[in-house]
Amino acid sequence: xxxxxxxxxxxxxxxxxxxxxxxxxxxxxxxxxxxxxxxxxxxxxxxxxxxxxxxxxxxxxxxxxxxxxxxxxxxxxxxxxxxxxxxxxxxxxxxxxxxxxxxxxxxxxxxxxxxxxxxxxxxxxxxxxxxxxxxxxxxxxxxxxxxxxxxxxxxxxxxxxxxxxxxxxxxxxxxxxxxxxxxxxxxxxxxxxxxxxxxxxxxxxxxxxxxxxxxxxxxxxxxxxxxxxxxxxxxxxxxxx
Amino acid sequence: xxxxxxxxxxxxxxxxxxxxxxxxxxxxxxxxxxxxxxxxxxxxxxxxxxxxxxxxxxxxxxxxxxxxxxxxxxxxxxxxxxxxxxxxxxxxxxxxxxxxxxxxxxxxxxxxxxxxxxxxxxxxxxxxxxxxxxxxxxxxxxxxxxxxxxxxxxxxxxxxxxxxxxxxxxxxxxxxxxxxxxxxxxxxxxxxxxxxxxxxxxxxxxxxxxxxxxxxxxxxxxxxxxxxxxxxxxxxxxxxxxxxxxxxxxxxxxxxxxxxxxxxxxxxxxxxxxxxxxxxxxxxxxxxxxxxxxxxxxxxxxxxxxxxxxxxxxxxxxxxxxxxxxxxxxxxxxxxxxxxxxxxxxxxxxxxxxxxxxxxxxxxxxxxxxxxxxxxxxxxxxxxxxxxx
Numbered sequence: 279x280x281x282x283x284x285x286x287x288x289x290x291x292x293x294x295x296x297x298x299x300x301x302x303x304x305x306x307x308x309x310x311x312x313x314x315x316x317x318x319x320x321x322x323x324x325x326x327x328x329x330x331x332x333x334x335x336x337x338x339x340x341x342x343x344x345x346x347x348x349x350x351x352x353x354x355x356x357x358x359x360x361x362x363x364x365x366x367x368x369x370x371x372x373x374x375x376x377x378x379x380x381x382x383x384x385x386x387x388x389x390x391x392x393x394x395x396x397x398x399x400x401x402x403x404x405x406x407x408x409x410x411x412x413x414x415x416x417x418x419x420x421x422x423x424x425x426x427x428x429x430x431x432x433x434x435x436x437x438x439x440x441x442x443x444x445x446x447x448x449x450x451x452x453x454x455x456x457x458x459x460x461x462x463x464x465x466x467x468x469x470x471x472x473x474x475x476x477x478x479x480x481x482x483x484x485x486x487x488x489x490x491x492x493x494x495x496x497x498x499x500x501x502x503x504x505x506x507x508x509x510x511x512x513x514x515x516x517x518x519x
Numbered sequence: 520x521x522x523x524x525x526x527x528x529x530x531x532x533x534x535x536x537x538x539x540x541x542x543x544x545x546x547x548x549x550x551x552x553x554x555x556x557x558x559x560x561x562x563x564x565x566x567x568x569x570x571x572x573x574x575x576x577x578x579x580x581x582x583x584x585x586x587x588x589x590x591x592x593x594x595x596x597x598x599x600x601x602x603x604x605x606x607x608x609x610x611x612x613x614x615x616x617x618x619x620x621x622x623x624x625x626x627x628x629x630x631x632x633x634x635x636x637x638x639x640x641x642x643x644x645x646x647x648x649x650x651x652x653x654x655x656x657x658x659x660x661x662x663x664x665x666x667x668x669x670x671x672x673x674x675x676x677x678x679x680x681x682x683x684x685x686x687x688x689x690x691x692x693x694x695x696x697x698x699x700x701x702x703x704x705x706x707x708x709x710x711x712x713x714x715x716x717x718x719x720x721x722x723x724x725x726x727x728x729x730x731x732x733x734x735x736x737x738x739x740x741x742x743x744x745x746x747x748x749x750x751x752x753x754x755x756x757x758x759x760x761x762x763x764x765x766x767x768x769x770x771x772x773x774x775x776x777x778x779x780x781x782x783x784x785x786x787x788x789x790x791x792x793x794x795x796x797x798x799x800x801x802x803x804x805x806x807x808x809x810x811x812x813x814x815x816x817x818x819x820x821x822x823x824x825x826x827x828x829x830x831x832x833x834x835x836x837x838x839x840x841x842x843x844x845x846x847x848x849x850x851x852x853x854x855x856x857x858x859x860x861x862x863x864x865x866x867x868x869x870x871x872x873x874x875x876x877x878x879x880x881x882x883x884x885x886x887x888x889x890x891x892x893x894x895x896x897x898x899x900x901x902x903x904x905x906x907x908x
Contacts, residue, residue, distance in 0.1 A: 285705050287781060288780065288781025288784075289785060289809075289813060290785070293778050294778065311809050369866045413825070413826075413829075423867075424826055449832055450835055491866040491867055491870070492866055493866070
């Protein structure tokens with residue numbers, strides 16, 4: 279007979295230890311429902327797979343090879359070029375060349391998209407300031423996460439939308455229009471940290487700073503403008519990985 | 520659609536009507552400042568002290584060990600920063616876990632920038648801290664251990680008594696953020712040798728804007744707020760009398776109702792878990808099967824984790840409020856990712872948790888309604904996800 283702790287906590291699903299004792303007598307396995315008696319036993323019953331310890335990985339100093347060897351020799355005044363940094367690895371341990379940040383004045387990362395059916399831009403009468411949700415489908419990005427954002431500009435002739443990717447709070451609180459799928463055509467943002475010097479016309483691996491999965495993306499840099507805030511870039515021809 | 524089901528009681532709870540009723544006269548009729556010497560002021564003082572006693576009883580503390588704050592976050596900050604400041608630049612090492620609420624983690628990072636050393640303990644796949652890992656983490660200058668009583672994302676309850684005893688054996692102080700646990704599971708600061716404990720009123724059917732910190736008698740903290748010397752000089756500011764009165768009544772109700780309410784919620788919770796797992800083949804429970812808060816469910820859907828936000832929105836449109844363990848590229852990103860990642864989930868699965876938290880005003884009928892709706896919502900996601908689930 280097990281001595282129950284007498285806490286009468288209700289966590290076993292019974293209002294008192296006395297009540298719990300009745301089913302426990304015929305089914306001793308129920309004891310695992312008592313968190314006070316099963317502290318140590320549960321660990322062996324439900325062995326928790328130890329997760330990776332949080333620790334800082336210090337870079338060994340090796341030079342990581344990226345998809346592009348970009349060395350124009352001209353160092354940007356506004357972009358900190360740091361070669362020996364462990365941050366140049368994504369969550370799948372793949373290397374990348376720079377972080378893409380949002381513009382400080384924007385509510386979220388700026389993205390140029392087109393609904394998978396471009397007619398939706400007109401059919402849904404999408405307007406500036408409206409909240410949209412959708413998932414980037416297919417070859418352009420193929421992200422498995424549904425995205426939410428606020429419309430910045432709309433081109434009803436081509437169906438192209440520029441939006442700021444924000445979070446689910448806005449659609450939840452204010453309502454939304456659902457694009458279903460969309461194609462991510464381009465990103466615009468700032469580069470303030472890079473491990474290479476960025477050149478127009480080159481394709482790079484990069485990490486959108488707010489990517490929830492911390493997956494590297496790749497894309498062609500087709501606009502570069504050095505500003506006091508950092509290097510303004512537009513990246514198109516996007517792929518994840 | 521007239522349904523309105525609130526299953527997000529870990530985010531906040533509705534104010535209990537009895538609490539609202541108790542607060543009501545303090546909104547206009549009794550408006551005194553508890554520091555005033557006259558009758559109107561003394562009325563307010565009496566109300567604050569009664570509430571202090573009520574909150575203390577919830578954790579078996581003495582009334583004078585309760586310090587009212589503006590929130591649970593402020594209570595956490597008062598404990599951690601207060602001890603750090605008191606150390607006056609001496610080496611300061613503190614130990615916490617990787618899955619704490621941002622009120623702890625961000626405070627630790629702030630202290631790291633100011634020269635403190637912080638050890639972040641790992642957790643296992645159910646979100647449990649290993650007491651042995653804690654025991655091996657102490658340094659000669661470890662002054663504080665802060666580990667939450669129960670996690671806000673997955674609901675896992677830590678072996679607080681054991682962790683607190685280990686800490687005491689090593690000569691450090693033990694703080695626990697009990698914001699999610701208080702009023703839901705028994706807490707006794709004597710049985711569990713806890714030195715500092717944070718509480719929040721709005722998680723126990725009280726008002727927002729009111730928290731408390733239990734400070735074991737004899738422990739000194741450098742105050743964060745300086746001024747008129749309220750709360751025995753530990754937190755200067757005119758007391759939030761309305762909120763404190765509500766907090767006291769809420770604590771009283773929680774203490775009296777706890778065992779009956781917990782048993783009821785555990786039964787509803789387990790019915791909901793079974794209902795989901797039995798009818799949706801790709802559903803899986805996140806966290807510990809039993810060591811979890813009574814009404815707390817965190818569930819994932821294999822192969823559909825990326826659609827968590829969409830599920831949340833679809834349920835919202837059905838009139839059901841739950842919480843997502845995910846947020847997309849958001850400044851408002853929730854804390855789920857780092858908690859689930861620390862539990863060993865890969866980045867995609869770490870985005871897929873739906874948090875369903877039941878509370879005092881939820882009924883079996885609502886659980887049944889939810890179980891009718893959820894398979895349809897999950898199934899509707901399949902048109903936009905791979906069928907290979």
